[in-house]
Amino acid sequence: MRWAQVAFTEDDPGQFDVSMWLDYFRRIHADAACLSAGGLMAFYPTKIPLHHKSKFLGASDPFGDLTAGCRKLGMNVIARTDPHACTEEAFRAHPEWVARTADAKPRRHWADPARYVTCALGPFNFEFMTAVTREIVKLYQVDGVFSNRWHGHGVCYCESCERLFRQFSGGMDLPRTADHRDAARKKWIQWNQARLFELWELWDKVVREENANACFIPNSGGGALSELDMKRVGERAPILFADRQARRGVMPPWANGRNAKEYRATLGAKPIGGIFSVGVEEPYRWKDSVQSEAEIRAWAHDGIAQGLRPWFTKFNAKPYDKRWMPVVERIYNWHWTHEKYLRNVENLARTAIVYSQNTAHYYGGERARQTVEEPQLGFYQALVESRIPFEMAHEELLDRAHMDRYKVLVLPNVAALSEAQCRQLEDYVDRGGAIVATGETSLYTEWGEARKDFGLAKLFGCSFTGRVEERMQNSYLTLEHGTRHELLRGLAEVPRIINCVRRVEVRPHEAGYRAPLTLVPSYPDLPMEMVYTATPRTNVPGVFCRHHGKGRVVYFPMDIDRTFWEVLSEDHLSVLRNAVEWAAAGRANPLRVQGSGIFDLAYWRQKESLAIHLVNLTNPMTMKGPFRELYPVGPIDVEAELPPAASVRSVKLLESGATVEPFVASGRLRVVVPRVELHEVVAIDLG
Numbered sequence: 001m002r003w004a005q006v007a008f009t010e011d012d013p014g015q016f017d018v019s020m021w022l023d024y025f026r027r028i029h030a031d032a033a034c035l036s037a038g039g040l041m042a043f044y045p046t047k048i049p050l051h052h053k054s055k056f057l058g059a060s061d062p063f064g065d066l067t068a069g070c071r072k073l074g075m076n077v078i079a080r081t082d083p084h085a086c087t088e089e090a091f092r093a094h095p096e097w098v099a100r101t102a103d104a105k106p107r108r109h110w111a112d113p114a115r116y117v118t119c120a121l122g123p124f125n126f127e128f129m130t131a132v133t134r135e136i137v138k139l140y141q142v143d144g145v146f147s148n149r150w151h152g153h154g155v156c157y158c159e160s161c162e163r164l165f166r167q168f169s170g171g172m173d174l175p176r177t178a179d180h181r182d183a184a185r186k187k188w189i190q191w192n193q194a195r196l197f198e199l200w201e202l203w204d205k206v207v208r209e210e211n212a213n214a215c216f217i218p219n220s221g222g223g224a225l226s227e228l229d230m231k232r233v234g235e236r237a238p239i240l241f242a243d244r245q246a247r248r249g250v251m252p253p254w255a256n257g258r259n260a261k262e263y264r265a266t267l268g269a270k271p272i273g274g275i276f277s278v279g280v281e282e283p284y285r286w287k288d289s290v291q292s293e294a295e296i297r298a299w300a301h302d303g304i305a306q307g308l309r310p311w312f313t314k315f316n317a318k319p320y321d322k323r324w325m326p327v328v329e330r331i332y333n334w335h336w337t338h339e340k341y342l343r344n345v346e347n348l349a350r351t352a353i354v355y356s357q358n359t360a361h362y363y364g365g366e367r368a369r370q371t372v373e374e375p376q377l378g379f380y381q382a383l384v385e386s387r388i389p390f391e392m393a394h395e396e397l398l399d400r401a402h403m404d405r406y407k408v409l410v411l412p413n414v415a416a417l418s419e420a421q422c423r424q425l426e427d428y429v430d431r432g433g434a435i436v437a438t439g440e441t442s443l444y445t446e447w448g449e450a451r452k453d454f455g456l457a458k459l460f461g462c463s464f465t466g467r468v469e470e471r472m473q474n475s476y477l478t479l480e481h482g483t484r485h486e487l488l489r490g491l492a493e494v495p496r497i498i499n500c501v502r503r504v505e506v507r508p509h510e511a512g513y514r515a516p517l518t519l520v521p522s523y524p525d526l527p528m529e530m531v532y533t534a535t536p537r538t539n540v541p542g543v544f545c546r547h548h549g550k551g552r553v554v555y556f557p558m559d560i561d562r563t564f565w566e567v568l569s570e571d572h573l574s575v576l577r578n579a580v581e582w583a584a585a586g587r588a589n590p591l592r593v594q595g596s597g598i599f600d601l602a603y604w605r606q607k608e609s610l611a612i613h614l615v616n617l618t619n620p621m622t623m624k625g626p627f628r629e630l631y632p633v634g635p636i637d638v639e640a641e642l643p644p645a646a647s648v649r650s651v652k653l654l655e656s657g658a659t660v661e662p663f664v665a666s667g668r669l670r671v672v673v674p675r676v677e678l679h680e681v682v683a684i685d686l687g
């Protein structure tokens with residue numbers, strides 16, 4: 001399924017070309033459209049008082065016209081609302097609609113001072129926007145309502161928020177600090193979520209009352225740093241859209257595929273749209289800009305490979321620069337042509353990275369980007385470079401039904417885990433699973449309270465001494481080749497490698513434990529004459545590699561994943577890859593991809609076929625866009641384990657169109673892909 005979004009600007013009514021858009025939707029085989037209807041501004045003849053109409057609307061109905069045109073093309077239509085701001089007139093009539101700052105002043109819009117920021121948790125959304133939502137569905141019988149910026153912008157200190165929070169918290173005042181350790185702040189995080197879920201339920205009910213087949217779809221969700229509990233989101237939402245529009249700053253193109261995995265962790269097989277912008281997404285918000293062709297394609301295709309349904313978004317129905325249009329047309333036509341092999345029913349990865357919203361909320365707080373996100377990004381990059389296809393898993397879904405498909409779970413500094421979650425992980429390892437954990441994993445409760453020892457101490461084979469070394473300058477890890485451990489594979493002859501930066505001090509449970517990596521403590525790095533150490537070797541473990549029950553555990557008492565994200569040391573990459581492979585006893589990866597290049601991989605099963613996706617990220621702009629051009633790679637040797645009882649009828653390459661000769665032996669398929677420009681799919685029809 002392919003989506004198209006046009007977000008109107010106030011001056012669109014009467015000035016944009018409806019037939020140009022409809023013709024484009026037809027050419028790109030769009031199945032559904034998301035069109036701006038109301039909220040901050042109405043693009044249809046609303047009858048609701050203070051629902052501000054575009055001043056160019058007159059007697060026209062651009063939302064209705066485009067909706068009718070889409071329907072003729074057989075498309076579904078969902079209406080976009082945006083309730084995050086209101087006019088001066090609305091504020092005068094309803095001062096209670098507007099968000100208040102900590103000193104109780106009405107909050108002006110940060111980018112548009114003529115408007116006010118609305119309170120998301122009070123009467124504006126619960127009453128006014130409920131009426132708007134109902135009117136839109138009643139008038140146009142749309143298939144859904146998608147609301148943008150519906151969930152507020154930080155703590156609001158209006159009268160309604162003060163009162164409702166006091167009721168919820170048993171008498172607390174709203175938090176005056178962003179410190180996540182503050183009791184009121186913790187409570188507010190819970191109340192904010194509870195109130196937003198209440199709002200979601202209300203709008204969903206109203207939508208369904210007007211059209212039983214429609215639903216409300218919030219623009220929400222994501223990974224560890226997401227505001228709403230993804231488990232509840234996954235239970236509630238029949239469909240969801242990942243709104244990460246393009247790259248900004250240091251960000252590899254696999255970040256779009258990561259969205260798909262984070263959402264899928266709790267939505268399962270439900271459809272997930274991947275909203276991508278065709279413009280530049282840096283903080284300066286050049287909304288009328290256009291990205292390079294290679295960049296748009298790479299971003300969209302990485303999402304498609306990982307299971308997103310493409311959704312382009314364009315602001316302003318009168319685009320100044322139309323260079324993006326043939327690019328999106330090409331992506332969508334590719335998607336349409338090969339749709340049979342994109343209707344995935346099962347992901348065949350055996351490795352997953354666990355993400356934890358509690359860790360972000362209650363342990364990371366304002367520093368969650370560094371302490372929660374960066375370790376995860378480091379491990380993500382390491383798995384991509386290791387050519388191990390993998391999924392993401394949610395902290396609240398560590399039960400047998402969700403986890404037993406995986407051979408190994410990666411816990412990148414997943415600090416905040418409940419007792420119950422720790423027991424689930426222990427059971428998982430007991431019955432043959434494996435974990436690779438780093439840093440402060442399980443050293444805090446789910447509420448971010450420090451524990452005396454790791455919740456997973458039994459698995460790790462060590463205990464916390466109470467001390468963390470925050471910054472190790474010029475420190476190393478000795479490779480203990482005498483242990484002959486597989487963790488050191490590929491590093492023969494190497495005496496030592498660089499250490500990480502932050503070390504969690506631990507005491508091994510087993511006296512005389514011989515770790516494959518041991519610590520060389522920090523020593524001077526200047527003046528040069530002093531750069532030597534009197535302690536070239538210790539027996540302090542830099543890693544714990546253990547058997548437990550039927551499974552295995554690797555624990556790094558350090559931030560090796562975060563350091564990898566910062567430094568990208570090839571030695572750390574080897575150690576991280578070896579850790580995952582050893583923990584899973586060689587079963588972490590159903591694929592073996594050989595040949596030069598960096599690939600984001602995915603391995604999927606459809607009803608009667610398999611698809612191996614190779615997204616070529618080899619580019620001087622891999623870590624920071626935009627791509628200028630694509631650099632083809634090949635030949636690539638692909639070997640895949642086939643699911644039990646699968647019999648291969650034929651194999652073709654979707655991008656090149658070639659049929660290839662498969663070689664199948666003992667449950668493994670081998671093919672050679674001569675060339676990958678951006679995205680090649682080895683499509684395997686099963687007989």
Ligand SMILES: [Zn+2]
Pocket residue numbers: 098099100119120121122156157158159160161
């Ligand atoms: Zn409020």
